[in-house]
Amino acid sequence: QDESTRSERQKLLDSIKKQGDNSAEGIIFLLPFEDDPTRLKEFSEEIDAFIIQARFKNHNKNPIPASIVVTKWDKSGFCKCEDEKNKALDYINSYEVLKNAFKAIKDNFEYTELIPLSSYENYNLLAPINFSLEITFKQWYDKAKELNEAKNFEKLCKYLSIRWND
Numbered sequence: 001q002d003e004s005t006r007s008e009r010q011k012l013l014d015s016i017k018k019q020g021d022n023s024a025e026g027i028i029f030l031l032p033f034e035d036d037p038t039r040l041k042e043f044s045e046e047i048d049a050f051i052i053q054a055r056f057k058n059h060n061k062n063p064i065p066a067s068i069v070v071t072k073w074d075k076s077g078f079c080k081c082e083d084e085k086n087k088a089l090d091y092i093n094s095y096e097v098l099k100n101a102f103k104a105i106k107d108n109f110e111y112t113e114l115i116p117l118s119s120y121e122n123y124n125l126l127a128p129i130n131f132s133l134e135i136t137f138k139q140w141y142d143k144a145k146e147l148n149e150a151k152n153f154e155k156l157c158k159y160l161s162i163r164w165n166d
């Protein structure tokens with residue numbers, strides 16, 4: 001690992017760990033659709049290590065929205081089918097490596113969404129971003145509403161100016 005990779009990874013960890021004004025607006029975990037995903041054992045271990053490093057000190061679930069994306073979904077034979085989220089979950093649960101990664105994400109992030117995606121089919125490409133923004137904007141709205149109802153207008157103005165920059 002070169003210095004720039006370590007630096008970028010540390011920036012990512014810092015934005016995930018940070019609570020409040022400068023935290024990340026979402027994180028996307030990519031679980032590729034494979035004929036034999038057992039080769040992804042190292043990948044699953046990296047997700048576990050990342051989650052352990054990104055945990056909050058108070059051990060609450062991380063409020064940053066986490067999209068669990070099954071990539072290459074067009075290869076599954078279930079792309080765009082009626083029950084595809086359940087099919088994606090069946091795929092994940094059929095391999096211990098993916099099931100463990102999925103469980104670790106669900107156990108450590110408050111808001112999660114399973115999204116089958118195919119770049120080849122141009123399918124669901126924006127869904128992870130839309131999910132993250134929907135949750136993030138709701139959190140921002142709830143915080144602004146809370147400050148307004150508390151008549152804490154100084155903090156509300158500061159908070160809204162930070163959100164404006166976002």
